[in-house]
Amino acid sequence: MIAVGQGFDVHQLVEGRPCIIGGVTIPYEKGLLGHSDADVLLHTISDAILGALALGDIGRHFPDTDPAYKDADSLELLSLVWKMALDRGYRLGNLDATIIAERPKMAPYVPQMVEIIAGALGAKPEQINVKATTTEKLGFTGRGEGIAAQCIVCLMKDMLSS
Ligand SMILES: Nc1ccn([C@@H]2O[C@H](COP(=O)(O)O)[C@@H](O)[C@H]2O)c(=O)n1
Numbered sequence: 001m002i003a004v005g006q007g008f009d010v011h012q013l014v015e016g017r018p019c020i021i022g023g024v025t026i027p028y029e030k031g032l033l034g035h036s037d038a039d040v041l042l043h044t045i046s047d048a049i050l051g052a053l054a055l056g057d058i059g060r061h062f063p064d065t066d067p068a069y070k071d072a073d074s075l076e077l078l079s080l081v082w083k084m085a086l087d088r089g090y091r092l093g094n095l096d097a098t099i100i101a102e103r104p105k106m107a108p109y110v111p112q113m114v115e116i117i118a119g120a121l122g123a124k125p126e127q128i129n130v131k132a133t134t135t136e137k138l139g140f141t142g143r144g145e146g147i148a149a150q151c152i153v154c155l156m157k158d159m160l161s162s
């Protein structure tokens with residue numbers, strides 16, 4: 001059986017916060033604002049996995065009103081989400097994600113992001129694609145007010161498992 005899911009997330013860029021994307025702390029003058037560490041890429045991947053499992057979204061499982069998730073490490077949240085997939089007998093087929101940001105430049109950090117995501121999902125780097133695009137200075141991403149990310153995942157399980 002194959003299950004696909006998609007995710008989309010946005011976080012505002014502000015001064016005085018670290019810029020953590022795909023588990024990598026990127027040197028930049030601003031960082032992403034959120035209840036957690038605001039890792040927009042790991043959030044969209046988590047949402048895509050939850051989508052494939054028909055389990056809602058990360059806000060449902062880790063509410064932003066719960067102090068337990070204040071400054072939470074999104075890699076830990078992704079690991080909890082991935083356990084939900086494993087518990088249901090799924091493994092990763094592949095994952096394709098896009099970071100939408102005018103700045104900072106993501107390309108130098110993408111290989112490290114892929115390694116981190118593959119590690120969290122027990123996958124090979126070949127199963128993970130992370131890419132980035134600007135919006136040619138248009139819109140909130142183009143003005144550098146925020147960063148968006150989207151993702152699609154394909155999960156697979158043996159027809160004999162429930
Ligand atoms: N924040 C970003 C945005 C883009 N890139 C890389 O630059 C290439 C060109 O981007 P365009 O928006 O002009 O298509 C793109 O292919 C990305 O590899 C980046 O590293 N960081």
Ligand SMILES: C[C@@]1(CO)OP(=O)(O)OP(=O)(O)OC[C@H]1O
Nearest residue numbers: 034035036058059062063064069
């Ligand atoms: C990740 C959570 C954790 O409380 O908080 P935020 O960092 O605000 O991120 P968001 O993308 O709004 O998702 C909601 C929450 O699950």
